[in-house]
Amino acid sequence: MLVAGLNWPAGRIWLWIPALGVAGIGCVVNARRCGRLHCYVTGPFLLLAALYVVLAGFNFVPLQPGRFLLVVLVVSVGACLAELPLGRYVKKA
Numbered sequence: 001m002l003v004a005g006l007n008w009p010a011g012r013i014w015l016w017i018p019a020l021g022v023a024g025i026g027c028v029v030n031a032r033r034c035g036r037l038h039c040y041v042t043g044p045f046l047l048l049a050a051l052y053v054v055l056a057g058f059n060f061v062p063l064q065p066g067r068f069l070l071v072v073l074v075v076s077v078g079a080c081l082a083e084l085p086l087g088r089y090v091k092k093a
Contacts, residue, residue: 020049
């Protein structure tokens with residue numbers, strides 16, 4: 001959906017908001033359920049990204065699609081790579 005939105009400017013907002021929202025909610029639920037480290041980072045981040053797209057849809061903030069997707073990709077991959085030195089799961093107290 002993100003790649004399709006990159007190539008379809010008229011439908012970008014309608015594709016990206018649900019895609020980022022569903023992915024963000026899924027990560028938040030997964031972080032709560034099993035404690036994956038990357039989900040603690042990507043869940044809130046993807047929900048904020050969805051909110052940013054909503055604000056861009058109402059022209060409150062500028063949206064540079066290529067740069068936006070690059071940031072989403074870098075943060076998501078960085079969160080997954082953080083599991084290598086820090087461990088895959090967060091220890092619950």
